[in-house]
Each structure stands twice: as structure tokens, then as C-alpha cells.
Amino acid sequence: MRSGMEYDIFMPYPGVPSARVDGVDECRRKVREVLRAGADVIKICATAAYSAQPTTLSSPSFPPKNWKSLCAADYRLGKKVMAHAQGAQGIKNAVRAGIHSIEHGIFLDDEAIELMLKHGTFLVPTLLAPLAVLEAGEKGGMPEYGVRKAREVVEIHSDSISRAMKAGVKISMGTDAGVMPHGTNLRELGLMVNIGMNPMDSIVASTRVAAECLGWQDRIGTLEAGKLADLIVVKTNPLQNIRSLENPDNIVLVIKDGKIMKDIRKTMS
Numbered sequence: 001m002r003s004g005m006e007y008d009i010f011m012p013y014p015g016v017p018s019a020r021v022d023g024v025d026e027c028r029r030k031v032r033e034v035l036r037a038g039a040d041v042i043k044i045c046a047t048a049a050y051s052a053q054p055t056t057l058s059s060p061s062f063p064p065k066n067w068k069s070l071c072a073a074d075y076r077l078g079k080k081v082m083a084h085a086q087g088a089q090g091i092k093n094a095v096r097a098g099i100h101s102i103e104h105g106i107f108l109d110d111e112a113i114e115l116m117l118k119h120g121t122f123l124v125p126t127l128l129a130p131l132a133v134l135e136a137g138e139k140g141g142m143p144e145y146g147v148r149k150a151r152e153v154v155e156i157h158s159d160s161i162s163r164a165m166k167a168g169v170k171i172s173m174g175t176d177a178g179v180m181p182h183g184t185n186l187r188e189l190g191l192m193v194n195i196g197m198n199p200m201d202s203i204v205a206s207t208r209v210a211a212e213c214l215g216w217q218d219r220i221g222t223l224e225a226g227k228l229a230d231l232i233v234v235k236t237n238p239l240q241n242i243r244s245l246e247n248p249d250n251i252v253l254v255i256k257d258g259k260i261m262k263d264i265r266k267t268m269s
């Protein structure tokens with residue numbers, strides 16, 4: 001969901017309601033419309049994006065008064081409200097209104113970090129997003145202005161996430177698959193470790209904390225009786241090299257929903 005600015009971030013998608021809104025009443029109506037269409041979560045663009053040409057990544061999408069109506073509990077039937085948010089002002093507007101999670105958090109200042117700690121807001125770093133934009137640019141799959149914005153923020157983004165991490169903000173690994181293919185978010189673990197996260201914490205961010213961010217902690221996220229048995233067994237210790245998880249040959253056993261999907265233990269000497 002995004003504001004009534006003159007630019008579009010996303011192309012229309014068949015079966016998905018138009019997500020452009022303007023003003024408090026439209027925000028309320030749109031939340032209900034998106035839920036009627038079957039949304040599991042309400043996702044809001046709190047700031048602009050790489051793909052929105054006339055903006056900087058910091059441009060806030062909504063004035064503070066709209067945020068209360070977008071996050072109001074009585075309009076969202078218990079569903080979580082999450083925000084693609086890059087600039088500090090948009091992040092703070094969203095956090096103050098009670099947003100559940102901030103995706104990106106590129107320009108976090110001290111006040112934004114304090115607010116996230118106070119409200120218990122999740123942070124989904126998506127460190128892969130600017131790198132994926134740069135990689136897409138090399139193949140000619142991203143306009144020059146998108147590549148330029150990504151190049152400008154790679155270091156700023158890493159620094160923001162590193163400061164939030166040290167301050168104790170809840171970090172959940174996740175994807176922003178608008179700019180990279182689904183299934184590539186495993187790279188996030190290596191990127192989080194690169195900026196100072198403990199390897200075990202990067203695994204916990206991808207399992208327990210990610211499950212809590214989704215509100216699925218009763219089903220997934222930890223190995224406990226009664227939860228779905230989704231797990232992998234690897235040959236080498238990922239705490240010594242987190243990127244070893246990226247090598248499919250290193251994965252000897254995959255169990256999904258209690259069923260064995262891959263098992264090469266017998267072929268191992």
C-alpha cells in the first residue's frame with residue numbers, strides 16, 4: 001500500500017487490488033479491501049524505493065496522521081502491518097504508529113533505533129537488496145537511477161543495521177524479493193555476519209526470530225515437540241563458516257513438514 005504520489009513503485013498485478021491510497025479514510029478502506037482479497041499481512045511503503053525514479057530513498061510516503069489509520073487495530077482483524085521503510089522519517093512515523101516490522105532500515109538514526117527498541121519493532125535488514133540491484137544493473141536489468149541509489153547506500157545501510165544490532169533491536173532475516181529472485185535470501189546470513197553478527201545469531205534471526213516476526217512461533221522456528229519438523233542437517237559446522245550453508249553438497253538431510261525430502265547420509269563415507 002502506498003500513498004497517492006505521482007509515481008508508482010509496483011506494477012499492477014492481476015487479482016491484487018490497486019494499492020495506491022491518499023488520506024485517512026482511503027487508508028482505512030484500503031486496509032479492509034486488501035484483507036477481503038485474502039492478504040495475510042498488510043504491507044505499506046513508508047518511503048520510496050530503488051525503482052521509483054523521481055524520489056530519493058528517504059522520501060516519506062505518508063504524513064503521520066495516515067499512519068494511525070493504517071495501523072489501527074480495529075481495522076485490520078488481527079493481521080500484522082509491516083513496512084518497506086528506508087528513510088529515518090518514514091521509519092519513525094511508522095514505528096510511532098505501531099508498525100510490526102521495518103523492512104530495510106537503510107537510514108536509521110539514533111532516535112529511530114530508540115523508538116524501535118521502545119516499541120519492540122522487528123527489523124528485517126534485507127542487506128541483499130542493494131547488492132541485488134547492483135548485480136541486476138550489471139546485466140542491464142535495472143535502470144541507471146536505481147543502480148545509482150543502490151551504490152550510494154550499500155555502506156550506509158550496513159552501518160545502520162550494525163548499530164541497530166548492537167543496540168539490541170530484534171533482527172529477523174527476510175527477503176525483499178521485489179529486486180531479487182525468491183529463494184536467494186540465504187545470502188543474508190553471510191551479509192549479516194560480515195557486519196558483525198554472531199553466526200549463531202544469524203541462524204536464530206532466520207529461524208526463531210523470523211517465526212516470531214510472522215507470528216508463527218507456535219508452528220515453526222525452533223526444534224520442539226508439537227512444531228512442524230522443518231530442518232536440515234549439514235556436514236560441516238556453519239558456526240565456523242556461515243556461508244557453508246550456501247553449498248547444496250554440504251546439506252545431507254532435508255526434512256520438511258516431517259517428511260524426508262533429501263537424504264545422502266548413506267552415500268557418505
Ligand SMILES: [Zn+2]
Pocket residue numbers: 084085103104176178
Ligand atoms: Zn522493500
